[in-house]
Amino acid sequence: MAQRIDVKDLNIYYGDFLAVQDITMTIEPKSVTALIGPSGCGKSTFLRTLNRMHEVIPNARVEGTVEMEGVDLYGSDVDPVAVRRNVGMVFQRPNPFPTMSIRDNVLAGVKLNNKRISKADADDMVESSLHGANLWNEVKDRLEKPGSGLSGGQQQRLCIARAIAVKPQVLLMDEPCSALDPISTIAIEDLIGELKSEYTIVIVTHNMQQAARVSDRTAFFNIAGTGKPGKLIEMDETSTIFSSPSEKSTEDYVSGRFG
Amino acid sequence: MTDSPPRARARATRRRGSDRGFNRVFRWIAVGSGVLILAVLAAVALFLLWQAWPALTAGSDELATAVPRYPEDTSFVAYVGPLVFGTLLAAILALAIATPLAIGIALFISHYAPRRLSQVLGYLVDLLAAVPSVIYGLWGFFVLAPFVVPIWSWLNEYLGWFPLFAGEASPTGRVLATVAIVLAVMILPIITAVSREVFLQTPKLHEEAALALGATRWELVRTAVLPFGRSGIISAAMLGLGRALGETMAVLMILSPGFLYSFHILDSAQHQTIAAYIALDFPEASGLAVNTLIATGLVLFVITLAVNMGARAIVARRKEFSGAN
Numbered sequence: 001m002a003q004r005i006d007v008k009d010l011n012i013y014y015g016d017f018l019a020v021q022d023i024t025m026t027i028e029p030k031s032v033t034a035l036i037g038p039s040g041c042g043k044s045t046f047l048r049t050l051n052r053m054h055e056v057i058p059n060a061r062v063e064g065t066v067e068m069e070g071v072d073l074y075g076s077d078v079d080p081v082a083v084r085r086n087v088g089m090v091f092q093r094p095n096p097f098p099t100m101s102i103r104d105n106v107l108a109g110v111k112l113n114n115k116r117i118s119k120a121d122a123d124d125m126v127e128s129s130l131h132g133a134n135l136w137n138e139v140k141d142r143l144e145k146p147g148s149g150l151s152g153g154q155q156q157r158l159c160i161a162r163a164i165a166v167k168p169q170v171l172l173m174d175e176p177c178s179a180l181d182p183i184s185t186i187a188i189e190d191l192i193g194e195l196k197s198e199y200t201i202v203i204v205t206h207n208m209q210q211a212a213r214v215s216d217r218t219a220f221f222n223i224a225g226t227g228k229p230g231k232l233i234e235m236d237e238t239s240t241i242f243s244s245p246s247e248k249s250t251e252d253y254v255s256g257r258f259g
Numbered sequence: 260m261t262d263s264p265p266r267a268r269a270r271a272t273r274r275r276g277s278d279r280g281f282n283r284v285f286r287w288i289a290v291g292s293g294v295l296i297l298a299v300l301a302a303v304a305l306f307l308l309w310q311a312w313p314a315l316t317a318g319s320d321e322l323a324t325a326v327p328r329y330p331e332d333t334s335f336v337a338y339v340g341p342l343v344f345g346t347l348l349a350a351i352l353a354l355a356i357a358t359p360l361a362i363g364i365a366l367f368i369s370h371y372a373p374r375r376l377s378q379v380l381g382y383l384v385d386l387l388a389a390v391p392s393v394i395y396g397l398w399g400f401f402v403l404a405p406f407v408v409p410i411w412s413w414l415n416e417y418l419g420w421f422p423l424f425a426g427e428a429s430p431t432g433r434v435l436a437t438v439a440i441v442l443a444v445m446i447l448p449i450i451t452a453v454s455r456e457v458f459l460q461t462p463k464l465h466e467e468a469a470l471a472l473g474a475t476r477w478e479l480v481r482t483a484v485l486p487f488g489r490s491g492i493i494s495a496a497m498l499g500l501g502r503a504l505g506e507t508m509a510v511l512m513i514l515s516p517g518f519l520y521s522f523h524i525l526d527s528a529q530h531q532t533i534a535a536y537i538a539l540d541f542p543e544a545s546g547l548a549v550n551t552l553i554a555t556g557l558v559l560f561v562i563t564l565a566v567n568m569g570a571r572a573i574v575a576r577r578k579e580f581s582g583a584n
């Protein structure tokens with residue numbers, strides 16, 4: 001299920017603007033990797049290059065390689081659509097499709113794969129995905145109701161269910177809890193803990209406690225100043241980053257002295 | 260705030276006072292124009308009703324003597340019936356041709372074409388709207404009608420089992436099918452422009468949700484853009500329908516008229532639309548004949564109003580389930 005990601009010498013540009021410079025890192029399979037750093041240092045930008053979502057933005061481009069189990073995502077014969085089916089994404093703001101029912105939302109990605117699935121298989125898939133996202137008990141009686149009628153936290157879990165329904169290898173999450181209340185946040189964090197037994201998870205967060213709670217490894221990004229590129233300062237076991245990081249700036253950041 | 264000097268406070272108050280003055284002016288302008296529009300609409304409706312009344316209340320004998328080409332022993336309703344039928348048939352056919360095309364063009368402009376090309380295309384489509392309808396009439400008469408004759412006779416010959424293509428294809432091409440094409444071209448710009456705007460407003464959030472699931476361009480359109488734009492498309496189509504219902508000149512110039520309830524859109528002398536009928540007969544009408552024409556105009560007015568109100572209702576309902584909160 002889960003796959004290892006090797007990023008080598010990655011530069012990310014928006015037009016002429018170098019947003020993120022020279023990232024080299026390894027993301028371990030079946031683990032949670034947290035990306036932290038001050039606003040504007042390129043965490044989202046970097047995350048989106050892991051499933052080629054940055055290509056949606058005009059003029060965005062990358063140099064370097066991102067290898068997933070040895071295959072370069074940016075190889076000339078790789079289809080970005082295939083990459084995104086393999087690498088799921090959960091966004092900062094919950095974004096279920098508003099005109100679709102809860103059930104159809106879960107199945108949205110599956111149906112995209114043009115597979116005709118029987119109703120029984122679809123039912124199983126809806127149930128297992130919603131179980132996987134810890135949402136089944138709350139919505140099992142209203143699967144035909146619109147997804148936009150759920151609370152923010154439920155919507156976010158619905159989005160997670162939708163992402164895992166297509167059985168990706170990797171799950172990317174960009175501040176998945178920043179629009180949620182503490183209770184929903186805990187629910188999602190618990191879920192991340194469960195999902196990592198099957199998926200490789202990369203999560204961007206501004207919440208230090210959250211990074212400390214959910215992640216196995218943490219990468220700290222920083223930026224020298226506005227207009228300068230963001231860089232990876234250091235990456236290590238989460239416990240090390242939060243107790244004895246090797247860089248001064250990391251220590252300042254995680255202890256809340258800046259950023 | 261507590262220690263702000265009195266003069267500054269006075270200035271602030273005065274500024275707020277003049278703000279209120281502007282507000283009041285704006286409110287009056289807004290209310291005034293709203294009332295004006297309503298008043299104009301009411302005046303038109305009243306005028307139509309008042310002028311149509313003699314025809315609506317006259318007996319069929321009276322109408323038959325006063326109005327040229329008025330059939331014997333026919334009530335007013337039976338008389339306008341074929342006209343309403345012709346008007347609706349032409350408009351609906353035009354809509355059926357134009358809507359899919361317009362959606363395709365709008366999608367191409369909003370989600371497929373490179374930015375430069377999409378600008379040019381959008382501009383070209385808008386230009387179509389600037390062509391006067393009399394020009395469309397001339398084009399339809401001299402270019403399109405002769406051009407479609409062989410196509411219509413082919414359809415008639417090989418697909419004649421389909422009710423719309425039955426009958427005898429006219430050798431002139433001056434038939435409702437040709438009119439429908441011209442009307443479709445005329446309403447294409449408005450439908451395209453409105454749909455394009457709606458498609459461009461698809462929330463980025465939903466587009467990215469689809470893309471992140473591995474949607475191709477077309478799947479993105481299907482899962483995020485079209486569901487979001489559905490009610491927008493409907494109201495765009497309604498706007499087009501409104502225009503097609505009232506179009507006069509092009510129909511008048513192209514169609515060879517008839518007064519039947521007929522689905523034979525390839526036959527000549529089958530249909531007529533209300534607007535073209537009025538324009539054709541008005542110059543020679545007098546007395547009760549004028550009232551009769553105005554009464555048919557009233558019918559058209561009611562139909563158009565109903566279409567527009569339908570569009571309004573759909574647009575209003577759209578707010579609830581667009582999810583753009």
Ligand SMILES: Nc1ncnc2c1ncn2[C@@H]1O[C@H](COP(=O)(O)OP(=O)(O)OP(=O)(O)O)[C@@H](O)[C@H]1O
Pocket residue numbers: 014019037038039040041042043044045046057227230
């Ligand atoms: N679509 C874009 N076009 C141009 N520049 C962009 C775009 N998106 C981001 N940037 C720039 O790239 C840099 C990194 O932005 P990014 O959104 O990745 O930061 P971030 O670390 O995710 O910040 P935050 O924590 O606030 O989400 C910023 O300088 C930003 O201005």
Ligand SMILES: [Mg+2]
Pocket residue numbers: 043044045174
């Ligand atoms: Mg971000």
